[in-house]
Amino acid sequence: MEFTKGIKDGLPIALGYVPVAFAYAVGAVDRGFPLWFPILISASNFTGTGQFAGTNLIAAGASLAVLFATMLVINIRYALMSLSLSQKMEGFPLWQRAVIAFGVTDENFAVAIRRPQKLTFPYLMGLMSCSFCGWVGGTVLGAALAAILSSLLTGSAAAYYQLAMSAFNIALYAMFVAIVIPAAREERSVLLLVALSVAASCVFYFVPALQALPDGLEIVICSIVCTVAVSLLFPRKEEGTDKQEETPGAEKAEGAPGAEKAEEAKGEPGAEGGKQ
Structure with missing residues (x-):
């Protein structure tokens, strides 16, 4: 049941991954990589931004040191996501945590962290395996179609083909907006987090001194600063604190001596014959 629920929640993510993975595979094949290369990368990495950047670096002939450093910087945010997600994974053995860590993406994390129920291993496996199939499946389709069309299209047709493929890149951002907006409408903390994230991104984009990062x-940096700020403004209450505030007056009333005497008085003969 939990696995099926995970698949249901992961299906929209999988559908959003297909066009993005399709565009990635097309770009990789167009750069001269063999058909199997983008498929292998998608199956072993499962990170959209990292795959795009890594493939471009390999095509440009970058060294292993540059490739490693770039991938570390781009994907280090997943360590923060995994750390946050682990707070809802109590009782998970190490091997289950390792399996789930592979499937942590921006979208999977957003869906899992918003789930009000306790996270279970079958649910997370359903969520992440469904989105993983969408990512790898889109890569397979893109690689196969690129290998066919690249040999058939020439001239202006090839130019329109490249333009159409570049339009697929917006699908990932549109899907993430669809995940974040409902949560922002329900909780003020999420709305503030989104606003701070946008403001921080604009600062890094427009301030010349920060553009070199x-x-x-x-x-x-944006993730750490924004999450710390929101955590201080909207501290999360510990579970069970609300229950301690309940007044015990109702429980005492049930066992009060006066209530028992009133019940006994109803059964006395004088109580029924008092009007005679």
Whole structure:
């Protein structure tokens, strides 16, 4: 049941991943990589931004040190997401945590962290395996179609084809907006977090001194600053604190001596014959 629920929640993510993975595979094949390369990368990495950047670096002939450093900076945000998600994964053994860590993406994290019920391993497996299939499936379709169309289209048709493929890149951002907006409408803390994140991103984009920072490092800094600010403004109450505030008056009333005497008085003969 939990696994099925996870698949249901992961289906919109999978559908959003298909066009993005499709565009990634098309770009990789167009850069001269073999058909199997983007499929292998998608199956072993499962990170959209990292895959796009890594493939571009490999195509440009970057060194392993540059590739490693870039991937570390871009994907280090997943460490923060995993740390936050682990707070709702009590009782998970190490091997289950390792499996779930592979499937942590921006969208999977957003859906899992918003779930009011306790997270279970079957639910997370359903959520992440469904989105993973959408990502790998879109890569397979893109690689296969690119291999076919690249040999058939020429001239202006090829230019329109490249323009159409670039339009798929917006799908990932549109999907993430669809996930965040409902939560922002329900909770003020999420709305403030979104507003602070947008403001911080604009600061990094428009301030010349900050433009030299890598994109991945900007994401990490924005995440830490914004989440700390929202946590201080909207502290989360510990579970069970509300129950301690309940008044015990109702429980005492049930066992009060006066209530028992009133019940006994109803059964006395004088109480029924008092009007005679």
